[in-house]
Amino acid sequence: MKNLKAGHGFNGDFLALIKDENFIRLMKESDDPDHTVAELINKYPTNKSNLQYAAKFIQAALSDKRKMSFDTWKNMHNELQSYAKKVNKPKIRRLTRSSIWKVAALVAMIAIAGVTAYYQLHNYSQPKFVEGNLVDQDKALIILSDGSQRVLSENDTYIDYKSSDDAVVIKKEEEKLERFENVDQSKDIAFNQIIVPYGQRHKVRLSDGTVVLLNAGSKLVFPAKFSEKNREVTIDGQGFFEVEKDKTRPFIVKTSSIDIKVLGTVFDVSAYQDEDLVTTILVEGKVEVSQKNRLVGNKEYILSPGQGCFYSAEMRESTVRQVNVHKYISWKDGVYQFENMTLLDLVRQVKKYYNKSIQIEGEELELVRMSGKLFLSDDFQDVMIFLSKTVEGSYEQKDENHYIIRK
Secondary structure, eight states: OTTSOTTOOOOSOHHHHHHOHHHHHHHHHOSOHHHHHHHHHHHSGGGHHHHHHHHHHHHHHHSOTTSSOHHHHHHHHHHHHHHHHHTTSTTOTTSOHHHHHHHHHHHHHHHHHHHHHHHHHTTTTSOOOOOOOTTTOOSOEEEOTTSOEEEOSSSSOEEESSSSTTEEEEEETTEEEEEEEOOOOSSSOOEEEEEEOTTOOEEEEOTTSOEEEEOTTEEEEEESSOOSSOEEEEEEEEEEEEOOOOTTSOEEEEOSSEEEEESSOEEEEEEOTTSSEEEEEEEESOEEEEEOSSSSOOOEEEEOTTEEEEEETTTTEEEEEEOOHHHHHGGGGTEEEEEEEEHHHHHHHHHHHHTOEEEEOSHHHHTOEEEEEEEOOSOHHHHHHHHHHHTTOEEEEOSSSEEEEEO
Protein backbone atom coordinates (compact mmCIF):
# COMPACT_ATOMS: atom_id res chain seq x y z
CA MET A 1 0.00 0.00 0.00
CA LYS A 2 3.01 2.26 -0.05
CA ASN A 3 2.00 3.65 -3.45
CA LEU A 4 -1.24 5.10 -2.11
CA LYS A 5 -1.70 8.72 -1.19
CA ALA A 6 -2.22 9.31 2.48
CA GLY A 7 -5.89 9.17 3.33
CA HIS A 8 -6.91 7.90 -0.10
CA GLY A 9 -9.82 5.45 0.05
CA PHE A 10 -11.26 2.91 -2.36
CA ASN A 11 -14.92 2.77 -1.37
CA GLY A 12 -16.18 3.85 -4.79
CA ASP A 13 -18.24 1.74 -7.16
CA PHE A 14 -16.82 -0.06 -10.18
CA LEU A 15 -17.06 2.94 -12.49
CA ALA A 16 -15.35 5.23 -9.97
CA LEU A 17 -12.54 2.74 -9.37
CA ILE A 18 -11.65 2.23 -13.04
CA LYS A 19 -11.39 6.02 -13.40
CA ASP A 20 -9.31 6.45 -10.23
CA GLU A 21 -5.70 7.28 -11.16
CA ASN A 22 -4.41 6.00 -7.81
CA PHE A 23 -6.21 2.68 -8.23
CA ILE A 24 -4.91 2.31 -11.80
CA ARG A 25 -1.36 3.14 -10.68
CA LEU A 26 -1.58 0.67 -7.82
CA MET A 27 -2.64 -2.16 -10.16
CA LYS A 28 -0.05 -1.20 -12.75
CA GLU A 29 2.88 -1.08 -10.33
CA SER A 30 1.95 -4.09 -8.21
CA ASP A 31 4.19 -7.15 -8.49
CA ASP A 32 1.36 -9.32 -7.13
CA PRO A 33 -2.04 -7.83 -8.11
CA ASP A 34 -4.01 -10.63 -6.43
CA HIS A 35 -2.26 -9.98 -3.11
CA THR A 36 -2.81 -6.24 -3.51
CA VAL A 37 -6.54 -6.77 -4.10
CA ALA A 38 -6.73 -9.07 -1.07
CA GLU A 39 -5.19 -6.33 1.09
CA LEU A 40 -7.67 -3.79 -0.27
CA ILE A 41 -10.60 -6.10 0.45
CA ASN A 42 -9.30 -6.59 3.98
CA LYS A 43 -9.30 -2.81 4.39
CA TYR A 44 -12.62 -2.23 2.58
CA PRO A 45 -14.60 -5.47 3.14
CA THR A 46 -17.95 -3.96 2.14
CA ASN A 47 -16.58 -3.07 -1.29
CA LYS A 48 -15.20 -6.52 -2.15
CA SER A 49 -17.11 -7.08 -5.41
CA ASN A 50 -16.33 -3.68 -6.88
CA LEU A 51 -12.64 -4.00 -6.01
CA GLN A 52 -12.33 -7.48 -7.52
CA TYR A 53 -13.95 -6.64 -10.84
CA ALA A 54 -12.35 -3.23 -11.17
CA ALA A 55 -8.94 -4.87 -10.62
CA LYS A 56 -9.69 -7.48 -13.30
CA PHE A 57 -10.71 -4.76 -15.70
CA ILE A 58 -7.56 -2.70 -15.07
CA GLN A 59 -5.37 -5.79 -15.50
CA ALA A 60 -7.07 -6.51 -18.83
CA ALA A 61 -6.70 -2.92 -20.01
CA LEU A 62 -3.00 -2.86 -19.13
CA SER A 63 -2.17 -6.31 -20.43
CA ASP A 64 -0.19 -7.19 -23.52
CA LYS A 65 -2.86 -9.15 -25.36
CA ARG A 66 -0.31 -10.55 -27.80
CA LYS A 67 0.85 -12.81 -24.94
CA MET A 68 -2.54 -13.61 -23.41
CA SER A 69 -4.30 -16.83 -24.35
CA PHE A 70 -7.84 -16.73 -25.66
CA ASP A 71 -9.04 -18.88 -22.74
CA THR A 72 -7.85 -16.18 -20.34
CA TRP A 73 -9.73 -13.57 -22.34
CA LYS A 74 -12.84 -15.74 -22.46
CA ASN A 75 -12.81 -16.18 -18.68
CA MET A 76 -12.37 -12.43 -18.23
CA HIS A 77 -15.27 -11.85 -20.58
CA ASN A 78 -17.56 -14.24 -18.71
CA GLU A 79 -16.71 -12.80 -15.30
CA LEU A 80 -17.30 -9.21 -16.42
CA GLN A 81 -20.61 -10.17 -17.99
CA SER A 82 -21.56 -11.87 -14.73
CA TYR A 83 -20.72 -8.68 -12.90
CA ALA A 84 -22.80 -6.64 -15.35
CA LYS A 85 -25.83 -8.78 -14.46
CA LYS A 86 -25.06 -8.62 -10.76
CA VAL A 87 -24.97 -4.82 -10.54
CA ASN A 88 -28.32 -4.68 -12.30
CA LYS A 89 -30.10 -6.44 -9.42
CA PRO A 90 -32.46 -4.29 -7.27
CA LYS A 91 -30.80 -5.42 -4.01
CA ILE A 92 -27.80 -3.15 -4.66
CA ARG A 93 -29.50 -0.11 -3.21
CA ARG A 94 -26.54 2.21 -2.75
CA LEU A 95 -26.42 2.83 -6.51
CA THR A 96 -29.07 4.90 -8.20
CA ARG A 97 -31.14 3.27 -10.89
CA SER A 98 -29.44 5.48 -13.47
CA SER A 99 -25.92 4.58 -12.34
CA ILE A 100 -26.78 0.88 -12.21
CA TRP A 101 -27.79 0.92 -15.84
CA LYS A 102 -24.72 2.94 -16.78
CA VAL A 103 -22.37 0.53 -15.03
CA ALA A 104 -24.14 -2.52 -16.39
CA ALA A 105 -24.12 -1.19 -19.93
CA LEU A 106 -20.52 -0.11 -19.68
CA VAL A 107 -19.24 -3.39 -18.28
CA ALA A 108 -21.25 -5.49 -20.73
CA MET A 109 -20.01 -3.38 -23.62
CA ILE A 110 -16.39 -3.62 -22.41
CA ALA A 111 -16.62 -7.37 -21.85
CA ILE A 112 -17.97 -8.04 -25.33
CA ALA A 113 -15.56 -5.56 -26.87
CA GLY A 114 -12.71 -7.34 -25.12
CA VAL A 115 -13.28 -10.62 -26.92
CA THR A 116 -13.93 -8.77 -30.18
CA ALA A 117 -10.67 -6.90 -29.74
CA TYR A 118 -8.85 -10.15 -29.07
CA TYR A 119 -10.03 -11.63 -32.34
CA GLN A 120 -9.15 -8.44 -34.18
CA LEU A 121 -5.75 -8.29 -32.52
CA HIS A 122 -4.88 -11.81 -33.55
CA ASN A 123 -6.32 -11.33 -37.05
CA TYR A 124 -8.58 -14.40 -37.05
CA SER A 125 -10.09 -13.12 -40.30
CA GLN A 126 -6.67 -12.21 -41.65
CA PRO A 127 -3.92 -14.45 -43.03
CA LYS A 128 -1.30 -15.66 -40.62
CA PHE A 129 2.42 -15.49 -41.22
CA VAL A 130 3.98 -18.76 -42.25
CA GLU A 131 5.96 -20.18 -39.37
CA GLY A 132 9.68 -20.57 -39.96
CA ASN A 133 13.13 -19.74 -38.68
CA LEU A 134 14.43 -16.85 -40.78
CA VAL A 135 17.92 -17.45 -39.42
CA ASP A 136 18.07 -20.93 -40.96
CA GLN A 137 16.64 -19.85 -44.32
CA ASP A 138 19.07 -18.74 -47.00
CA LYS A 139 16.57 -17.99 -49.78
CA ALA A 140 13.60 -15.66 -49.95
CA LEU A 141 10.18 -17.26 -50.39
CA ILE A 142 6.97 -16.16 -52.14
CA ILE A 143 3.66 -17.78 -51.26
CA LEU A 144 1.18 -17.30 -54.12
CA SER A 145 -2.62 -17.04 -54.18
CA ASP A 146 -3.18 -20.76 -54.53
CA GLY A 147 -0.86 -21.52 -51.57
CA SER A 148 2.04 -22.73 -53.69
CA GLN A 149 5.54 -21.62 -52.77
CA ARG A 150 8.32 -20.25 -54.96
CA VAL A 151 11.92 -19.86 -53.84
CA LEU A 152 13.86 -16.85 -55.13
CA SER A 153 17.28 -17.89 -56.37
CA GLU A 154 18.75 -14.37 -56.20
CA ASN A 155 19.11 -11.72 -53.47
CA ASP A 156 18.04 -8.06 -53.80
CA THR A 157 15.38 -8.67 -56.45
CA TYR A 158 12.39 -6.62 -57.65
CA ILE A 159 9.13 -8.54 -57.25
CA ASP A 160 6.45 -7.04 -59.49
CA TYR A 161 2.74 -7.72 -58.94
CA LYS A 162 1.64 -4.94 -61.31
CA SER A 163 3.49 -5.74 -64.51
CA SER A 164 1.19 -8.51 -65.72
CA ASP A 165 -2.31 -9.82 -64.99
CA ASP A 166 -2.43 -12.95 -62.83
CA ALA A 167 1.36 -13.23 -62.79
CA VAL A 168 4.33 -12.23 -60.64
CA VAL A 169 7.47 -11.10 -62.41
CA ILE A 170 10.88 -11.31 -60.70
CA LYS A 171 13.56 -8.91 -61.93
CA LYS A 172 17.11 -7.96 -61.03
CA GLU A 173 18.71 -4.83 -62.47
CA GLU A 174 15.93 -4.66 -65.11
CA GLU A 175 16.62 -8.24 -66.22
CA LYS A 176 13.66 -10.58 -65.98
CA LEU A 177 14.63 -13.67 -64.00
CA GLU A 178 11.34 -15.54 -63.50
CA ARG A 179 7.60 -15.30 -64.05
CA PHE A 180 5.08 -17.07 -61.81
CA GLU A 181 1.43 -17.63 -62.68
CA ASN A 182 -0.68 -16.38 -59.76
CA VAL A 183 -4.26 -17.52 -60.30
CA ASP A 184 -6.62 -18.57 -57.51
CA GLN A 185 -10.01 -20.11 -58.29
CA SER A 186 -11.58 -19.41 -54.88
CA LYS A 187 -13.96 -16.49 -54.34
CA ASP A 188 -12.19 -15.33 -51.18
CA ILE A 189 -9.49 -12.66 -51.14
CA ALA A 190 -6.26 -14.27 -52.30
CA PHE A 191 -3.44 -13.34 -49.92
CA ASN A 192 0.19 -13.60 -50.91
CA GLN A 193 3.25 -13.54 -48.69
CA ILE A 194 6.90 -12.62 -49.13
CA ILE A 195 9.41 -13.93 -46.59
CA VAL A 196 12.86 -12.33 -46.60
CA PRO A 197 15.47 -14.24 -44.54
CA TYR A 198 18.24 -12.65 -42.54
CA GLY A 199 21.05 -11.59 -44.80
CA GLN A 200 18.83 -10.50 -47.72
CA ARG A 201 16.65 -7.61 -48.93
CA HIS A 202 13.94 -7.55 -51.60
CA LYS A 203 11.72 -4.92 -53.20
CA VAL A 204 8.09 -5.55 -54.15
CA ARG A 205 5.67 -3.51 -56.24
CA LEU A 206 2.10 -4.25 -55.18
CA SER A 207 -0.90 -4.37 -57.52
CA ASP A 208 -1.77 -0.69 -56.88
CA GLY A 209 1.76 0.50 -57.69
CA THR A 210 2.93 0.89 -54.09
CA VAL A 211 6.59 -0.06 -53.70
CA VAL A 212 7.95 -1.68 -50.52
CA LEU A 213 11.61 -2.36 -49.80
CA LEU A 214 11.77 -5.20 -47.27
CA ASN A 215 14.76 -5.38 -44.95
CA ALA A 216 16.42 -8.55 -43.72
CA GLY A 217 14.28 -10.84 -41.55
CA SER A 218 10.94 -9.42 -42.71
CA LYS A 219 7.59 -10.86 -43.78
CA LEU A 220 4.84 -9.12 -45.74
CA VAL A 221 1.27 -10.38 -46.27
CA PHE A 222 -0.94 -8.68 -48.87
CA PRO A 223 -3.75 -9.39 -51.36
CA ALA A 224 -2.71 -10.22 -54.90
CA LYS A 225 -5.26 -7.55 -55.84
CA PHE A 226 -6.61 -4.94 -53.43
CA SER A 227 -10.33 -4.48 -52.84
CA GLU A 228 -12.29 -1.47 -54.07
CA LYS A 229 -12.63 -0.11 -50.51
CA ASN A 230 -9.15 -0.18 -49.03
CA ARG A 231 -5.60 -1.48 -49.30
CA GLU A 232 -4.32 -3.48 -46.32
CA VAL A 233 -1.00 -5.23 -45.76
CA THR A 234 0.56 -6.84 -42.67
CA ILE A 235 4.25 -6.68 -41.85
CA ASP A 236 6.58 -8.36 -39.38
CA GLY A 237 10.01 -6.77 -39.69
CA GLN A 238 11.05 -3.58 -41.48
CA GLY A 239 9.84 -2.02 -44.71
CA PHE A 240 10.29 1.28 -46.54
CA PHE A 241 6.94 2.18 -48.15
CA GLU A 242 6.33 4.45 -51.13
CA VAL A 243 2.53 4.42 -51.23
CA GLU A 244 0.70 5.10 -54.50
CA LYS A 245 -1.83 7.90 -54.01
CA ASP A 246 -5.51 6.90 -54.05
CA LYS A 247 -7.92 9.21 -52.19
CA THR A 248 -10.75 6.67 -52.42
CA ARG A 249 -8.81 3.79 -50.85
CA PRO A 250 -6.68 4.35 -47.75
CA PHE A 251 -3.52 2.25 -47.43
CA ILE A 252 -3.20 0.51 -44.04
CA VAL A 253 -0.08 -1.19 -42.72
CA LYS A 254 -0.82 -3.56 -39.84
CA THR A 255 1.68 -4.76 -37.24
CA SER A 256 1.19 -6.71 -34.01
CA SER A 257 1.07 -3.46 -31.98
CA ILE A 258 0.09 -0.56 -34.24
CA ASP A 259 -1.74 0.24 -37.47
CA ILE A 260 -0.59 2.95 -39.89
CA LYS A 261 -3.17 4.57 -42.17
CA VAL A 262 -2.19 6.66 -45.21
CA LEU A 263 -3.58 7.90 -48.52
CA GLY A 264 -0.31 8.40 -50.38
CA THR A 265 3.03 8.95 -48.71
CA VAL A 266 6.57 7.72 -48.02
CA PHE A 267 7.46 6.22 -44.65
CA ASP A 268 9.48 3.55 -42.88
CA VAL A 269 8.09 1.06 -40.36
CA SER A 270 10.15 -1.30 -38.20
CA ALA A 271 8.17 -3.91 -36.26
CA TYR A 272 10.37 -6.90 -35.47
CA GLN A 273 8.82 -9.32 -32.97
CA ASP A 274 12.14 -9.70 -31.13
CA GLU A 275 12.53 -5.95 -30.52
CA ASP A 276 10.76 -3.76 -27.96
CA LEU A 277 10.36 -0.66 -30.13
CA VAL A 278 8.01 -0.41 -33.09
CA THR A 279 8.99 2.69 -35.07
CA THR A 280 7.20 4.67 -37.76
CA ILE A 281 9.25 7.36 -39.53
CA LEU A 282 7.44 9.73 -41.91
CA VAL A 283 9.39 11.03 -44.92
CA GLU A 284 6.60 12.61 -47.00
CA GLY A 285 2.85 13.18 -46.67
CA LYS A 286 0.82 12.34 -43.57
CA VAL A 287 0.05 9.15 -41.64
CA GLU A 288 -2.18 8.17 -38.73
CA VAL A 289 -0.63 5.71 -36.25
CA SER A 290 -3.05 3.80 -34.02
CA GLN A 291 -2.14 1.64 -31.03
CA LYS A 292 -4.15 -1.54 -30.68
CA ASN A 293 -2.73 -3.33 -27.67
CA ARG A 294 -5.26 -2.27 -25.04
CA LEU A 295 -8.87 -3.04 -24.33
CA VAL A 296 -9.54 0.67 -23.90
CA GLY A 297 -7.52 3.86 -24.08
CA ASN A 298 -5.74 3.17 -27.36
CA LYS A 299 -4.32 6.37 -28.80
CA GLU A 300 -3.98 7.75 -32.30
CA TYR A 301 -1.18 9.99 -33.54
CA ILE A 302 -1.01 12.09 -36.70
CA LEU A 303 2.56 12.41 -37.98
CA SER A 304 4.00 15.18 -40.12
CA PRO A 305 7.13 14.80 -42.30
CA GLY A 306 10.25 14.56 -40.16
CA GLN A 307 8.44 13.02 -37.20
CA GLY A 308 8.73 9.53 -35.76
CA CYS A 309 6.34 7.52 -33.59
CA PHE A 310 8.03 5.10 -31.17
CA TYR A 311 5.84 2.46 -29.55
CA SER A 312 7.29 0.44 -26.66
CA ALA A 313 5.81 -3.07 -26.39
CA GLU A 314 7.06 -3.29 -22.80
CA MET A 315 5.59 0.03 -21.64
CA ARG A 316 2.62 -0.11 -24.05
CA GLU A 317 3.05 3.59 -24.72
CA SER A 318 3.95 5.68 -27.76
CA THR A 319 6.00 8.86 -28.05
CA VAL A 320 6.17 11.19 -31.04
CA ARG A 321 9.17 13.44 -31.74
CA GLN A 322 11.15 15.15 -34.48
CA VAL A 323 13.89 12.92 -35.88
CA ASN A 324 16.77 12.86 -38.31
CA VAL A 325 14.88 10.94 -40.98
CA HIS A 326 18.00 9.89 -42.88
CA LYS A 327 19.31 8.12 -39.80
CA TYR A 328 16.33 5.76 -39.83
CA ILE A 329 16.02 5.13 -43.58
CA SER A 330 19.68 5.02 -44.64
CA TRP A 331 19.61 1.21 -44.37
CA LYS A 332 17.88 1.09 -47.75
CA ASP A 333 20.99 2.64 -49.31
CA GLY A 334 23.38 0.24 -47.60
CA VAL A 335 24.33 2.54 -44.72
CA TYR A 336 23.45 2.11 -41.05
CA GLN A 337 23.60 5.28 -38.96
CA PHE A 338 23.62 5.04 -35.18
CA GLU A 339 23.83 7.51 -32.32
CA ASN A 340 24.68 6.72 -28.69
CA MET A 341 23.88 3.05 -29.34
CA THR A 342 25.26 0.18 -27.30
CA LEU A 343 27.47 -2.36 -29.02
CA LEU A 344 24.88 -5.01 -28.12
CA ASP A 345 22.08 -3.20 -29.98
CA LEU A 346 24.30 -2.44 -32.96
CA VAL A 347 25.36 -6.09 -33.22
CA ARG A 348 21.70 -7.17 -33.19
CA GLN A 349 21.08 -5.09 -36.30
CA VAL A 350 24.23 -6.35 -38.04
CA LYS A 351 23.27 -9.96 -37.30
CA LYS A 352 19.94 -9.47 -39.08
CA TYR A 353 21.53 -7.90 -42.13
CA TYR A 354 24.27 -10.51 -42.59
CA ASN A 355 22.70 -13.56 -40.94
CA LYS A 356 25.82 -14.17 -38.85
CA SER A 357 26.26 -15.15 -35.20
CA ILE A 358 28.22 -12.51 -33.25
CA GLN A 359 29.06 -13.05 -29.58
CA ILE A 360 30.26 -10.22 -27.32
CA GLU A 361 32.46 -11.29 -24.40
CA GLY A 362 31.63 -9.41 -21.22
CA GLU A 363 28.62 -7.36 -20.13
CA GLU A 364 30.79 -4.25 -19.83
CA LEU A 365 31.73 -4.47 -23.51
CA GLU A 366 28.10 -5.04 -24.52
CA LEU A 367 27.12 -1.72 -22.93
CA VAL A 368 29.81 0.41 -24.59
CA ARG A 369 28.02 3.24 -26.43
CA MET A 370 29.02 4.58 -29.81
CA SER A 371 27.89 6.87 -32.62
CA GLY A 372 28.80 6.74 -36.27
CA LYS A 373 28.03 5.33 -39.68
CA LEU A 374 28.44 1.70 -40.76
CA PHE A 375 28.66 0.91 -44.48
CA LEU A 376 26.97 -2.42 -45.06
CA SER A 377 29.51 -3.81 -47.52
CA ASP A 378 29.48 -7.24 -49.10
CA ASP A 379 32.63 -8.17 -47.17
CA PHE A 380 31.57 -9.10 -43.65
CA GLN A 381 35.18 -9.07 -42.47
CA ASP A 382 35.24 -5.29 -43.05
CA VAL A 383 32.22 -4.93 -40.78
CA MET A 384 33.85 -6.98 -38.02
CA ILE A 385 37.03 -4.92 -38.26
CA PHE A 386 34.96 -1.75 -37.91
CA LEU A 387 33.02 -3.03 -34.89
CA SER A 388 36.05 -4.33 -33.02
CA LYS A 389 38.20 -1.24 -33.66
CA THR A 390 35.38 1.11 -32.65
CA VAL A 391 35.34 -0.42 -29.15
CA GLU A 392 39.14 -0.74 -29.08
CA GLY A 393 38.91 -4.52 -29.11
CA SER A 394 39.50 -7.44 -31.45
CA TYR A 395 37.48 -10.22 -33.02
CA GLU A 396 37.89 -13.92 -33.63
CA GLN A 397 36.27 -15.99 -36.35
CA LYS A 398 35.27 -19.40 -34.98
CA ASP A 399 33.89 -20.69 -38.30
CA GLU A 400 32.16 -19.35 -41.39
CA ASN A 401 29.15 -17.97 -39.50
CA HIS A 402 30.31 -17.48 -35.88
CA TYR A 403 32.35 -14.55 -34.57
CA ILE A 404 33.44 -13.25 -31.15
CA ILE A 405 34.23 -9.63 -30.20
CA ARG A 406 36.40 -9.15 -27.12
CA LYS A 407 38.68 -6.61 -25.47
